[in-house]
Structure formats: C-alpha cells, structure tokens
Amino acid sequence: MRAGVRAEAAKVLTLSTPEAKVAGTQAVYQRWLDGLLTPESGMLVLPNQPGRPSKPVLISPQEVPRRRLNTPEGRAALIHAIAHIEFNAIDLALDAVARFDGMPESYYADWLRVAAEEALHFSLLQGHLQTLGYDYGDFPAHRGLWDMADRTRHDVLDRMALVPRLLEARGLDATPGIQARLTQVGDLAAVSILDVVLRDEIGHVAIGNRWYHWLCEQRGLAPLPTFRDLLDRYQAPRQTGVPNREARRLAGFNDEELAVLLDYWEG
Numbered sequence: 001m002r003a004g005v006r007a008e009a010a011k012v013l014t015l016s017t018p019e020a021k022v023a024g025t026q027a028v029y030q031r032w033l034d035g036l037l038t039p040e041s042g043m044l045v046l047p048n049q050p051g052r053p054s055k056p057v058l059i060s061p062q063e064v065p066r067r068r069l070n071t072p073e074g075r076a077a078l079i080h081a082i083a084h085i086e087f088n089a090i091d092l093a094l095d096a097v098a099r100f101d102g103m104p105e106s107y108y109a110d111w112l113r114v115a116a117e118e119a120l121h122f123s124l125l126q127g128h129l130q131t132l133g134y135d136y137g138d139f140p141a142h143r144g145l146w147d148m149a150d151r152t153r154h155d156v157l158d159r160m161a162l163v164p165r166l167l168e169a170r171g172l173d174a175t176p177g178i179q180a181r182l183t184q185v186g187d188l189a190a191v192s193i194l195d196v197v198l199r200d201e202i203g204h205v206a207i208g209n210r211w212y213h214w215l216c217e218q219r220g221l222a223p224l225p226t227f228r229d230l231l232d233r234y235q236a237p238r239q240t241g242v243p244n245r246e247a248r249r250l251a252g253f254n255d256e257e258l259a260v261l262l263d264y265w266e267g
Contacts, residue, residue: 003036049146077139
C-alpha cells in the first residue's frame with residue numbers, strides 16, 4: 001500500500017534544520033518518482049509556520065541592512081539573502097502539496113519537483129556561501145516571505161495567483177540585475193549558480209501560471225479580472241523596476257497580464 005504524499009510533505013515541512021529539510025525533500029520526491037506515494041484526500045492539520053532553524057534572526061524587510069558588494073561581507077550577505085529566499089521556497093512548495101487536497105495527481109508531481117529543485121538551489125547557494133567563509137544563519141533575514149502563503153492558505157486558486165505568479169516571479173525580474181552586479185565584482189561562480197536558479201524559476205512560475213489558469217477554468221472564472229481582483233483584495237505588495245518580459249513570457253505571462261501587473265505596480 002502506497003503512503004500519502006501530502007502527509008509526507010507535511011512531515012518535511014516541520015523539519016527545522018536546513019540539512020534535514022533538504023534531505024527530507026529530496027527523499028520524498030524520490031519516493032514519489034519510485035511510485036511509493038499517492039495523493040490522499042482530506043484536510044491535514046498543518047503548522048501555522050514551517051519548521052525553521054534558530055538562525056538566521058528574522059527581522060522586517062525594512063530593517064535588513066544594505067551592504068556594498070565590493071566587500072567580501074557584502075557579497076556574502078547578498079548570497080545569504082538569496083539562499084534565504086530559496087530555503088523559504090522549499091517550504092512554499094511543500095505546503096502547496098500538503099495543504100490542498102482534491103487536485104489532479106500532476107499538480108502534486110509538479111510541486112514536489114519544484115520543492116526538490118528549490119532544495120538544490122539552496123544547497124548550491126549555501127555551498128558557495130561557505131566558500132566565502134560564512135554559513136546560512138550568519139546574517140539576519142527578512143520575515144515577510146511566509147506572509148502571503150499564510151494569507152492564501154484557505155484557497156489553492158488564491159495561492160497559485162499570488163505566490164508563484166506574483167511573489168516568486170519577482171525573482172525573474174531581479175536575477176539578471178543581481179548577476180550583472182556579481183559579474184562586476186568577479187563572482188562568476190555565483191553568476192553560474194543563478195543561471196541554474198533563473199532557468200528553474202521560469203519553470204516554477206510557469207507551473208503556478210498553469211494551475212492558476214486551470215483552476216479559473218474549473219470555476220468558470222476569467223483569469224485576468226480575477227487576478228486583478230485578488231491583487232486588490234489581498235493588497236498585494238507592489239514592485240518597482242522593470243519586469244523581465246522575456247522570462248515572464250517564457251513562464252506563461254501574456255502581454256495583457258503584464259499590462260495588468262504594471263498598472264497595479266504603478267497604482
């Protein structure tokens with residue numbers, strides 16, 4: 001008899017150390033690929049917060065200090081910040097598996113793969129951070145990454161709209177600029193890691209897009225006005241800067257959706 005994949009994802013979600021969470025995520029994904037797990041129905045009791053290590057110290061985004069990349073500490077702080085995002089992304093993907101029942105089997109396959117790829121990203125960034133003489137937890141990190149996941153815990157459509165399509169898609173816009181800055185200071189190893197991250201994140205946002213549109217179709221909703229309504233209803237954070245149109249198109253955004261996003265950001 002196959003075990004329930006959602007319960008297995010929930011167990012990994014509660015693990016607190018990075019090493020345990022990365023290993024647990026990879027193990028659950030491999031068991032899924034081996035056909036040993038199956039999606040089970042019914043609500044699971046999940047923690048309000050995923051398991052987290054005692055460090056890094058979590059502070060508000062406004063309190064995170066800015067550091068210059070031309071210093072070793074500043075470069076390490078940037079890599080640490082990206083690693084923190086990827087560590088949280090593991091939890092976001094595991095929660096998408098564990099929290100929402102009644103979805104097609106391919107939904108769970110998609111988000112388990114995302115979780116495993118986010119675990120790889122974290123491991124690559126943590127390893128690079130260690131070559132700089134630091135480790136994950138050595139710098140403070142911001143605590144706002146889980147907020148939208150918590151707020152959308154009651155509806156998988158809202159989650160797909162506002163976590164992968166909105167918050168995680170920010171990485172598509174930010175990564176090329178970060179790579180340019182790292183190139184200037186000669187950290188080509190970090191640039192290569194971010195090539196992997198950007199490639200995979202395009203796929204992750206595409207998964208969010210696909211399931212958002214599938215859910216809209218199932219509920220008889222028009223995707224574009226529904227998305228705009230959700231942005232307003234949740235008072236979703238606005239973004240500054242220029243969207244990476246090429247990456248967003250590869251991830252499934254069309255010109256109308258990009259126009260809605262830009263209008264919201266500028267509003």
